[in-house]
Amino acid sequence: MHEKLRVHIEKIIPLSDEEFAFVLTHFISKKFKKHQFLIQEGEAVKYHYFVVSGLLKLxxxxxxxxxxxxSFAMEDWWESDFYAFYTQTEATMSLECLEDTQVLCLSLEDYKKLCDGLQKMExxxxxxxxxxxxxxxxxxxxWLTSNAKERYEQLLKQYPSLIQRVPKSLIAAYLGVSREALSRLSP
Amino acid sequence: MHEKLRVHIEKIIPLSDEEFAFVLTHFISKKFKKHQFLIQEGEAVKYHYFVVSGLLKLxxxxxxxxxxxxSFAMEDWWESDFYAFYTQTEATMSLECLEDTQVLCLSLEDYKKLCDGLQKMExxxxxxxxxxxxxxxxxxxxWLTSNAKERYEQLLKQYPSLIQRVPKSLIAAYLGVSREALSRLSP
Incomplete structure (x- = not known):
């Protein structure tokens, strides 16, 4: 599973084996079951998450x-309540598993240490x-230019696999339309 | 006017006089009149702009x-068609002066040189x-949670001076409502 993180980072910057080993020391690996929460409203946001496998909803x-x-977050995505994470304030959003999910967790302290210790991670x-x-x-x-039907089509085009994995009621909540309105849009 | 950039950067990272002099060598200063375009749709996006004075609309x-x-951009804001700038593709948006405007311009090449030459700028x-x-x-x-009236009130609260400086028709175009609908919302 760690190899996924390396491939992901190396899309942007090359890493030696030693550098990647150093990167990894800053992450904690965690597994969550479907319906478990990684972040709950009103609580502290300890981590920025890299999704190794599974699916999350913010x-x-x-x-x-x-x-x-x-937003939704699948494999290779980073997700968190970023505002709460960076400002170290209480979460105003929740992050929940829509599938069994494996993540690599980076705390704000380790994020800073990682950037200081290996400039290219910055x-x-x-x-x-x-x-x-x-x-x-x-x-x-x-949002400014498209109606619900167009936004649905854009989502379908951009993330075809997401539509397969996410319940229609959640797609509707993402698009800002009712479940019934979405049924009329989707084939 | 260059002092404004220094104060702005030093809100995040401290700079010595030599470092700030180095930073400045990467910027070009430009002045534009009200109604002039900094970016036009379909054209190349040469710069990322730091607004020294004035007001822009993207x-x-x-x-x-x-x-x-x-978005709108006032003093101390950075603005550009970022997608076109970073990917060096044609602009899909326009950037126009709503007032006489003074900017400091940073090209993608100079942005990279600046980050390479002075790590803390990264x-x-x-x-x-x-x-x-x-x-x-x-x-x-x-957008997901508020109606037009609430979005107007949020804008008013967040950027009170903006409402004074921007024509109502443009505030309406920002909020995604008609000019008439906005009249009913605003006092």
């Missing part, structure tokens, strides 16, 4: 107890942060 | 020629990228 629950899906995280920002910007544009 | 025009505001850009990502994530949550 969700925000509003005052009326309605759940909104901020480059790696900068690339990931830039592309995370780009992804969010594209999703905002999609 | 906008996306859809197939029906309707304009959607992705840390600075990583922090900015992380917080840019957080900002986008919060806007997505706001």
């Amino acid at each position: 969700a925000y629950t509003d005052d009326t107890e309605k759940q909104h899906i901020v 480059r790696f995280f900068l690339e990931k942060a830039n592309f995370g920002f780009l992804g969010s910007q594209r999703r905002i544009i999609s | 906008a996306y025009t859809d197939d029906t020629e309707k304009q959607h505001i992705v 840390r600075f850009f990583l922090e900015k990228a992380n917080f840019g990502f957080l900002g986008s994530q919060r806007r997505i949550i706001s």
Whole structure:
């Protein structure tokens, strides 16, 4: 499973065996069962998670107890309540397993140590942060310019495997439409 | 005007006079008049811009020629069509002055040279990228959970001075509502 992290990092920066061994010392490996929570609203956010296998959902629950899906995270994705993680404040979102999930966990302290100890990891995280920002910007544009049907088609095109793995009710919560409206959209 | 950039960077990392002089060699200073374009759709995106003074709007025009505001940028903000900038592809958005504007321009080549030449600038850009990502994530949550009235109130609370400086029609295009709907929301 650690090899996955190496392949993932080496898409951006090359690592020697020694460097990768050093990288690994900063991560803790954990396994979770479907329906288990990695992050719960109101609690501390200890880790930034790299998904080795499985599927997670990051969700925000509003005052009326309605759940909104901020993002899904599959293999090779990084996920957390980033705001709470970076500012070391209480989680405003929850992170829950939709499948049995294996993750590598990086604490804020180890994240800083890793960047200090191996400068090129800072480059790696900068690339990931830039592309995370780009992804969010594209999703905002999609919200501004597209209706629910178009957003569904974009999701289908971008992440075809996600649609297979995620219940329709959660896809609807991600798109911001009702389950019934989604049924009319999807084939 | 260069002092503004220094103060801005030093909110995250300290710089010696020599280091700041080195940083500055990577930037070009430019002035634009109200209504001038820094980025036009379909053209190359040469720079990442640091706004010294003035106000910019980043906008996306859809197939029906309707304009959607992705973001505004005021003093101390960085702005660009980031996707086009980082991937060196054609702009899909436009960046236009809403006021006379002074910017410091950083090309992708100089951005890389700056990060290579002064490692701590990589840390600075990583922090900015992380917080840019957080900002986008919060806007997505706001879209998912709030109606137009609530989004208007959030904007008013977060950026009170923006509301004073930006025409109502553009605030409406940012919130994704009609000008008439916004009139009913705003006092």
